[in-house]
Amino acid sequence: MKTILSSLPRSGKWDLSAISDGQRIGLRSHVELASETLSFVYRMTTFIHHNPLHELEELPFFEAIRKAGALFGGRTAISSDEWRELYRSGRIDRKILSSVLLEEAASLGLCSAGEAGSCETVRVFGRRLSDFLEGHLLHEWDRPLPSDPIMTEGRPAFFRLRRDLSPEVRALHESHFEREGEEGYCARLWESCRHYASDRLPGAAWSDPATSYLPRPGPSLTLLEWVDLFCDGLWKKRLDRLMIKWLSAFLDEGVSTWNLPHRERGFYRVWRSMAEKDREILFWGLEAAHREISELPDNPEDTLMGALIAMEIPRAGLTDYLERHATALPGWTGYVKWRNSKSDDPWARTYPIDLVMLLAVRLFYEQAIVAHVCETQLGVPGTVPAIWEWIEGHRPEMLARSFAARYGTPMVWGARLGALADRFPPPGDPRWQKISRVHEEWLESLRAEGGSRSRAGRLYHIAQTLGLSPSEVEALDSRDWERLEAALDTLDSSKRHEIWQRALEEERDREALSLFVPWTQRTDESSGLPVEARPAAQMFFCIDVRSERLRRHIESLGGYATYGIAGFFGVPFRFQPYQKECSQVQAPVLLSPRHRVREIPRAYEIERADRHFRRHQKTRSLVHLFHELKDHVITPYVLVEALGWFYLLPFLGRTFFPAAFNKVREFVRGLVLPEIATALTVARVGESEAQAMIEAEQHVKIRKALLDVVGSHTRGVSPSTVEEVRQAALSDSRFSQGFSLRAREELLLTAPGEADLIKKLRTLYTINMRRTRVLLETIMTVGFGTEEQAYYVENSLRTIGLTRNFARLVLVCGHGSESFNNPFESALDCGACGGNRGISNARVFVEMANNPAVRDLLKKRGVEIPYDTHFLAGEHNTTTDRIDFYDLESVPLTHRRDLKRLWRDLEEAGLRSAEERQNELPSFDIPAGLKASANAVFRRSCDAAEVRPEWGLSKNSWFVVGNKDLLGTADFSGRAFLHSYDPARDPDGRLLEAIMTGPLVVGQWINAEHYFSLLDLERYGGGNKIYHNVAGAIGIMWGNESDLLPGLPSQTIKDGDRPYHEPVRLLVVVQAGRERIDRVVSNNPPLRRLLSNGWIRLVAADPGERAFFRMQAPGIWSPVDMTTLSQPERTL
Structure with missing residues (x-):
């Protein structure tokens, strides 16, 4: 087995003077590759919505989730109970679910795809195969686990009818009750299933690869994880806590009273100097490691190399091994990765840290722990070859340990092992001979009867769900069982979650597309207002879903035209507020502004x-x-x-x-x-x-x-x-x-x-x-030249399709939130402005657009802004739905009457929007009336005990790119990102490309943030606000110490225990021809990757045909039948 520098001559353990610079660079390359799966975790003061699985977007969506589950330990789907609750509540329509199920069954080869409803014509036990597949989806007829009591005992643990049976099926079973009651009836039903499986079905040997799985340390299991798993020491948890202590002390940005000294020397050197005085590892028994700290090399690469040498890590799989450590605390390492990438960040420049430093410290402790445990408990060195040899010498013990770690201790073991079943002895203890013997005898019984018991257990649940009596079970045709069993095995847990996911998304897609039916029925390209009619005012809002409500209500008052654009209004820059020492980036994270x-x-x-x-x-x-x-x-x-x-x-x-x-x-x-x-x-x-x-x-x-x-x-x-x-x-x-x-x-x-x-x-x-x-x-580089100003203004105006018919007042409205005692406040601000408030971008754009020299240049370029048009900056407070105007001293006296009317109507629209939002917010007493609702949302904004000042961007589901002709008066209920775009004024598709590679990507990040936060609150989300602890002004921990929480808290995406946000991937509706969209997608590999791998879904609203087409894959389209988009049937 070749190890890293295994032939390196050394006079002492940490004498690594023979390492060359080339080898150090090579090691850094391994670390960089190991961190590729880690997404950035951004500073909490400028919270950036991001896809926590961004680095896995080269994989298909569901495959990426499964890989992330293996790497980070996150859930791979929301629970089956949550899916069924969505179904019972009517959020998933039964017809749509059945349709998606049949499509998936055909793709899996369970029935023919050539004949419509073929799975409904195939019969099993006299019933439609589709009934069994639907029952499997709703009730989960999986094979019992090896540790399930039904596999090793004469009867199930409890003879009771399932609680999820419908009233009709329960009544059917109760009609067969005799004097024995429910328990006796279920016992008869079980005996019928057991006899049927053993007597009527052909014999099948039981096997489960998991029972013979023998974990070995290597690329997929670190030595620390192996020791933690088999030597009962909670060593990984101890090391994680120690790393959190050092990282939080070093990365603190002004919260702690006593700072870690000499941080300017870098994380590794500060740790090395301070760890000599830290006595924590002495209580773990690591006295030798504590003494070695003073001998460590001066640079982290050598220490990391020395730790790898000491543990004899194989050269093959080194990157994977380092990846396991890098992903052990993905929140902290993700933040370190982000900060190290920001060369212009003052904290990063002053107090350097990178992943090589972090892994050098972590693996130094790992080799010390592994050496200590292996020498004291196993009697072997803490190296990969020595542990592999020990595993082979204790194979029966390791198989028993591995099974117990995977499935838990089977109940049948307890009767024979007594107290040993609750607490295993140390490794190598003679008592393991007894445990191994019980394990092997138990496996033999499974091999003999496990096949029939597994079938009986599955049949028992099928019979209960379908309402089969014991006599009906005995009369079943055994020839159909193999076909049914193969179908149920094919439709495994991951496939069922994909079906639920697709069904929910199909339901939401139909809901969204039904809003565009009027567009398909019109024959003119008019937006509803004559071209000659000059609007009373025009308003630019961010594409944020919270702006949709306000836009809808202000337009309903008549005479107003609103436009959606990314909230930085196309002007990226660094902004230094008055009396603030540091500047902030007012641009999407994808951009690096130079102004x-x-x-x-x-x-x-x-x-x-x-x-x-x-x-x-x-x-x-x-x-x-x-x-x-x-x-x-x-x-x-x-x-x-x-x-x-x-x-x-x-x-x-x-x-x-x-x-x-x-x-x-x-x-x-x-x-x-x-x-x-x-x-x-x-x-x-x-x-x-x-x-x-x-x-x-x-x-x-x-x-x-x-x-x-x-x-x-x-x-x-x-x-x-x-x-x-x-x-x-x-x-x-x-x-x-x-x-x-x-x-x-x-x-x-x-x-x-x-x-x-x-x-x-x-x-x-x-x-x-x-x-x-x-x-x-x-x-001298502060600000913009006149040509630059004209460029930014023209680009933004052309992007939203506004190049003529300007109103007297044009309101450019940024947005921000207002809340008290809320560490996640910046998550409610403008994502397009780097997690900051958007008012500064609005003010800059207004200053540019009001500049006479800029207007002269725009006129020469075909954008003529009338002399009496005045641009005005405003800010939408998304918590209270109030609009504040800025720089009013610049408004001409001739426009004061227009301004007064606009202010009055915006106040009315804000009251309506506040009432609409307040009705969706959890409250003991829902206020009646506009004023009462406005007072209620204002109270939320300043209440220190309020954990949910607003829902934020929850329920975001759709991203619509189009003009007023497409949108009409549709009510998107605050669920859609709305970006204005006029396809008639973009013949070459350049503007559409800018939208689909900029704002659309930000929208996908926001959608993915909410999706994965709901999927796993602890790994991808932000936990529960009740237990939050601000760590060093950089992030949030759960309780006293934990990994940094990278996502959104439960109060943003859940209403109590029920999900408020719906886990759907973003549906993008683009008003443009398919050829134009294809060109944009083909020219941008990241966008093509998102579509090819199913991270987003796209529908084209073709203005030439006034029809909708769904992109099945880049370049492949299928028409959408808009005639079927009436309100779907609800099944409660």
Whole structure:
């Protein structure tokens, strides 16, 4: 067996000086390949909806789910009970379910596909084969497991009728009851099934490969997992907890009071220096490993290589072995993978960590644990060859252990083993001879009678479900059994889940397509409004499903036209809010913007901005002081007595009167820190303007430095003194002349103090000439040139098909959410804006569109915006359904009447939308009326105890690309992403390609996030908010310590125990010709992969034929019969 560097000469265990750089690079390549199946886990402050199985999209959908289940331990389908509940509640129609079932049966070869309903004509036991297949789907007639009591005892554990029987079938059984009652009747039924299986059916030997499966450590089972499985130590859980402790301490972004020291050296080196002082592994018995930490190499590649050498990991399968470790904590490793990919992230640059460092630490501990356990419990070295040899020498014991680990201990073992059946002895213990003998005898009995018992158990459930009496069972034709058994075995659990999935999706598809029936019946291309009619106002909304309700209600008021576009409005940039140190990306995660935009006070707000800054600094100082006192070792005892009463009113207000308290809090905040009017640096600035911006920023830094270095008496220092200090710091010469008399009087500094201040300003606060030059170059790239502005505006307008007939007011409406005490708040904001609020993108777009120079360029390009058209920025609060307008000072006086009407109608539309949403939210008391509903949703937005401020994007199911002609007045019930598009104005398909490779992909990520969060809340979702714990401001853990939860919490996708979101893959409806769609798909491999592998489904609304066609595969279409899309029959 060849191992990694097995021939490497070493003078000591961790002497790896002979490793070459090429071998280190090769190892890094293995780690990179091992992490390919890991999806990014994004920082919680800018939550990005993503597909947790994104890296498996090259596989067919259901195959990817099964592979993810093997890698991450996640569920591969929602439970059968949940599927049946959807069926019983009418969300899955019986006719559709039967149709999908028959199609699947034909594809599996269970019946002919050439004749319609052929499975319904095939007879088994005098009944239709389709009845048995449907019964198998609804009641699961699987073979019993080897550990099932029915396989080893004379009778089932309980003789009772199944609880899922229909009233008619239960009554049929009860009609055959004799004096023995239900239990005696079921006993007779079982005996009939058992005798039928043993006497009437041909003999069949029982076999189950799982009973002879012998797990060995290797690519699919790490040494740590093997030790954990067979040596009863919970070692993997211990190591996971230890890794979480180190990762959470290193990755913390400002939450912890005491930070891990020297993090700038990188995760591996910090761990190596600190782990020597950590005594936790000493309590595990790993004294030798604790001593070895000081001997570890200086770089992580060598440590990882040394651990692999120590365990003699085979070279073949090394990548798979590392993948098992990388996916052990997919949340933490996914976050590390994402952060390491963000070279421009300040936390990533300052505190480096990558997967090689993480795996070096993890595998160091693994080799230590494996060596300790193997030497103390097995008496062999902790290497792969030694463990394989030990397994062969203890084969009977390992087979018994493996079976018990897979199926649990059969009940029949307990009678013979006593206490041993509940707690196995240590490996190699002599008592294993008795356990192995019982296991082998039990297997022999299964081989002798297991075949007939397995058939009898299945027949027993079939008879119950179909209402067969004992006499009817005995009269069954044995020749039909083999055909039925083969059919039931073919329709295994995974196939049945696929059928349920397809049936639910077919139901939702019919529901969506039925809304477009009016479009197929019209003969004109009109949108319903004459071309000459100028709308009262036009509104751009994000494609977000929550905007659909508001768009529908505002359009119902008449005279308005709305458009859907990705919420960044086609303008990607980095945005630095006012008085914030870091910038944020206002673009989809697929883009890397190069433009920067800053928020600055308007010119007439300079004085108020200065006062605002000073008050802001005072407030921050008080808050900082409070936290310092609170986090001190001694002062909290005094602090509670002194200030505890101060928290009484906020506590009572937030608990009992959250809405009123929020209004009071905002009023007080406005008094202390009044809002100031701001502008955005959209236009590219000149050099003089850039220098003025740098001067203002450096003034702010100097004021902070004076407070930190000189003292609080400098809080009111004059601007002229601040400027004098700035000039001194920027001077290239050595500071020796001193400040002016006036500055000295204000600062109260001695000559040495002045020199020290200048030195700190130049070094700690980076106020020096070199940094100023860099800032000047950076600021000169802030904003957009006129040509660039015209490009972005034109591209967005053409994308949504608006190039003429502009209204007097055009509202560009971003969106954001508002909630209190909600770590997932950014998940409710705009995904197209990188998980941030979309108002800054709206303001930038409006500034561009109102620019006369931009309009002149647009006119030359065929987009003429009238002189009286004014663009206005607004923000849709998706929690309260209120619209706030921004930059109203720029609205001309001539448009105030239009603005007033628009504001009034948007308020009405918001009230209607709020009422519609409130009726869907869980509530003890559903309010009646528009105002009451609005008050209810507002209370949710500011209630600290509210775990569900809104449903967010739950129930998203459809993505529609088309114009108003297609959409009409359809009510999508807040379930559809709506992207405006006019196929008549996109002859080459360029605009459609941009939509299908950008917004559509984001929509698919959102849909997949919800799907997989519902599928497995712990592995792919966000667990339950009740147990959430914010970890280092980067993510959420479940309780005190866990893997980072990558997805959505149960309160977003479930209503109590019932799913609220429906697990359907995204249906995409595109209003365009099939040839145009085919060109787009063929030119974009990622999009083609999504369609080929079934991650999304696509229907074309062909405007030429006014008909719908479903894409079966790229380039292959089938027509959709729209005449059958009436409301389907419901089966309750």
